[in-house]
Amino acid sequence: MKLLLAVAITMLMTTGAALADVKCVQEFLLQTAFDPGPADGAWGKRTANALTDMFVQIGETVEGGLGKDNSDALCALFSGPRHDELLQRAAFRVYPINIDPTKISGETSRTAFDFADFEIADDANFSACRFKIVRRELSDGRLDGGPMVDGLVDIQTGALVFGENRWYTGGLADDSYLPGEANLKLTRSGQIVGKTPYFHMFINDDIQAEPAVYVTYSKAFTPDGDFPNGTTEFDAVGMQDGLFYLDCAGGSGGADVAAKYEDQIAGEASFKICLFEFQRVWTNQNNPPETMAQGTLSIENGKVKIGSNNWLVGGGLATPRFLREDADLVLLNSGQIAGTTPFFHLFVNDDTPEQPPLTVELGTGFEMAGDFPNGTTTFDVPGEPDMRGQFKVSGCSS
Secondary structure, eight states, rough: HHHHHHHHHHHHHHHHHHHHHHHHHHHHHHTTTTTOOOOOOOOOOOHHHHHHHHHHHOOOTTTOOOOOOGGHHHHHHSSTTTHHHHHHHSSSSSOOOOOGGGOOOOOOSSTTHHHHHOOOTTTOOOEEEEEEEEEETTTTOBBBBSOOOEEEEEETTEEEEEEEEEEEEEETHHHHHHHHHHEEEBBTSSSSSEEEEEOOOOOTTBBOOOOOOEEEEEEEEEEETTTTTTEEEEESSTTEEEEEEEEEOOOSSSOOOHHHTTHHHHHOOOEEEEEEOOOOOOTTTTTOOEEEEEEOOOOOOEEEEEEEEEOOOOSSOTTHHHHHHEEEEBBTTOOEEEEEEOOOOOOOOSSSSOOOEEHHHHHHSEEEOTTTTOOOEEOOOOOTTTTEEEEEEEEEEE
């Protein structure tokens, strides 16, 4: 009798411990994405499936297996030092799915576009092109105010990759939309095609901010000089359409300044650092030159490279990147600086809104100032007959 009683007590104790271990496992699983059912200590199909699915997802095994007979080891694992780590790894459940790419709709994004009908210039590469988008009234062809957005864009194997940009519309527009969502490509004619987000309203007290609309570029194109420069038209909203202006000064199809001035470049001239100033002068006024930008440059075998620089014109668009990445300049034997560069020619204030930079070509005149290559190169400012630009170099050291 005593032996039978001892055996019964031992069995009860073993069963109680097993129930506690199973309940421990269930309580842990209930804190994860793998539902074992109620934490009642009863090992059923739901508990077994939840445990198995969890370990398959996290990619681990347990010595002794995942069965009820090993619940004490499982409880020890879940209660031990790895408790928090395992909870985190099992917090979400991953469901594998199979996708047949041939059955996916083309409308997988708001800027999806079929380029099959266009001859894309997939060998075209340009860096730091300037762009701006302007809206136009369909009723009279009038351009409606300044740009909606402008900035820099690279062209990589025919695809437009937007960089630094600024929307002037206010409201919800910010500089993440074009780099994140625009799906545009360059055709061999120079036209831009594809689809992109577009903010079509200038927000003020009378106009409520709205999310971007998504417009398609495929309407018309007007070239302007060297490929791929020009204007692509697109249908916008209501009684307006849009104009996308592209101006690429360099790249696989841009002007090669080094080739243009090949026989005049001071190919042996190298200077580690020089100081420079961009200035403007009103020719119809008796005022001293106004400094628009200043900084440092280096010269290596006649090639000019702009270093640190600062535009003094105000606003947020004029940044050092324009000169560092887009200026294409060389030093000539005469000391003159030649080539093309962006130039912000207006100071921003309440009466003068921000505008994208002009592209200017240096070289209408030159005046030496001391030792080579110190001096001032003059240039014309497009659209400003009463303004002259000056690029002043000083303090060069080798």
